[in-house]
Amino acid sequence: MKLSTLAASVVALSACLFGSTAAVAQDAQPASGPVKNIVLVHGAWVDGSGWKPVYEILTRDGYHVTMVQEPLTSLEADVDATKRVLDLQNGPTILVGHSYGGSIITEAGVHPNVVGLVYVAAHAPAVGEDEGTLGKGKPSFTAQQPGAIKKTADGYTYLTRADFPKDFAADLPLNQAKFEAQSQILTAAQVFTTPLTAAAWTSKPSWGIVAGDDKIINPDLERWYYARAKSHTTVIPGASHSVYESRPQQVAAVIEDAAKHAQK
Template identity: 85%
Template sequence: MPQAEFFMKRILQAASVLALSAGVFASTNALAQDAAHAPVKNIVLVHGAWVDGSGWKPVYDILTKDGYHVTLVQEPLTSFDADVTATKRVLDLQDGPTILVGHSYGGSVITEAGVDPHVAGLVYVAAHAPNVGEDEGALGKKTPSFLAKQTGAVEKTADGYTYLNPAVFPKDFAADLPLKQAQFESHSQILTAAQVFTTPLTAAAWTTKPSWGIVAGDDKIINPDLERWYYERAHSHMTVIPGASHSVYESRPKQVAAVIEDAAKHAVQ
């Protein structure tokens, strides 16, 4: 074979290898980009004060039916630190990016725990979202709720645990739930340490991670104006559900689940 022809053949072979390598690299890069933009499949739900995780069942049923892996945190409600630790313990069990969802006081918990690297986005459901150094008790006094103006609505035990007076629970906490369900919840409350409401936060995940917020339009536990203020400050994607009580996650599960799924689809961009 003439030397010129030999070198030409080698050049063509090298070009072919380079083209194949470039194609493989481009394909791998495209797959990596698709994976980076894939919807988040893990959801962790955090309840608020005086209730437990069972109230999330209507939302849980919708999310699991739609293919999401959903885990609930059962907070001890004995201290803010204990509740954050319980949430981080569940986050450690997740196998990938996770949407962390908090209701009411659970919003403070996810704000602190949400700096965990598993968390891709936050969803606040009629929830508090303090900043570093703030606590929800002080912020609530600046924008008082209907509950805060009621004498004797919040009771306190001798050892510093709080609960909502069962006589006012149905109309204040769960006005849009069936009365018997609301009455049952009023008598199955998890007594909550008063200190959880006045513990200043040391981290605020919403300052670095995308967030979504739901305003319960007829919330009597947290002033809806305070919820709006929180979400506007955090630049959250805000949804207002008119007429919804503080129990919006139970009474309007389809709308709440839709917001959570929107977060799962768009948190990783």
């Protein structure tokens, strides 16, 4: 083979190999653009069915939405339940938590599928902190209401049936609030006092919703959490702790904003 022909062959082969390597490298890069997977995590005393209004909006808008049903027996068990659902996602995911669910997503959010966090009237402790201690610094209306929170002999908590509608769900229809009061999932007291071992908001973008008339978590505590985490914060005036049920359009809009911008 002539030297000129050999040189041309080497150049052509090198260009082919470079192109293939570049294509592989491009394929290996993280996906960008809107995220399509959303995982919703409920808080204490309730279950995942409360997310239905938000779920319906998000699925209508083309998102793949999954609810986690935590056992509410320990923070570790609830984080594990969330990670199982995250393992089933087929790509980048926005992880959303309400109330105590904020502590869960803070720890579970280190999962590699999670690219953004959304806190809905939620706690967001740091490593070594627990929401019970932080709540004492900015106590809620409910926390200062004697007898509102009861505990069973084996250490599970619930909100008194009479107080639930006005404390947890003041802006829901009364019949719905009464039903939720009667269908509470008793929650282990230890979940509120277990220190976190990870805090995903320190390394991943976050969004936060303040429920303006929240009686379960002090709205000022919610603001403090989100300011510390440098979250994109939305305040919904007049909303109760059940903001995800009473104002689903506004909550869904924040989640969709996170999905569109988390990877930018």
